[in-house]
Amino acid sequence: MTRSLTRRPKRPSGGGALLLLVLLAPAGLMMMPTTVLLLAGLAPTFVAYLIDRDPEKSAALTVGAMNLCGVAPYVVRLWQQGHEMAVTLRMLADPATWLVMFGAAAIGWLMYFFIPQIVAAVMSLRSQSRIKELEERRGLLIADWGTDVMGRSDSDLPEPAGLMDDQPK
Numbered sequence: 001m002t003r004s005l006t007r008r009p010k011r012p013s014g015g016g017a018l019l020l021l022v023l024l025a026p027a028g029l030m031m032m033p034t035t036v037l038l039l040a041g042l043a044p045t046f047v048a049y050l051i052d053r054d055p056e057k058s059a060a061l062t063v064g065a066m067n068l069c070g071v072a073p074y075v076v077r078l079w080q081q082g083h084e085m086a087v088t089l090r091m092l093a094d095p096a097t098w099l100v101m102f103g104a105a106a107i108g109w110l111m112y113f114f115i116p117q118i119v120a121a122v123m124s125l126r127s128q129s130r131i132k133e134l135e136e137r138r139g140l141l142i143a144d145w146g147t148d149v150m151g152r153s154d155s156d157l158p159e160p161a162g163l164m165d166d167q168p169k
Contacts, residue, residue: 041071044105070104
């Protein structure tokens, strides 16, 4: 039997997840009102994580960050009002709580879908502007120095934009 000389990449083991579960389970039980509020409020983040096929989980990160912003004020309010399960249940019974928590997640989804399109449009406009600027500079150089400066013959070059527009056809 021969061994391959190439190394196979190690697969991530479930040890890290198990350790996290072992550490978080007791903390979650000790802070049950906060845990219940976080589990209910961060439901859109969990869904985004499950449906996001991107290995970097960019949808889950975007939605999760905004969702956490919507849940955080209620967690702080819970801690200020005594950290009791009755306070958590009262908050979860209020439709305004759900509107804020899930509305923030919805803003995260909007950001996830529209910001890449906006960035692409801005980059395209900047590129087109730069191309136009470089073509104008090339035209000025050719007008001052001629086409010999480029090391090509006249037949190899495209006609510079705007230079020959004023000549009759």
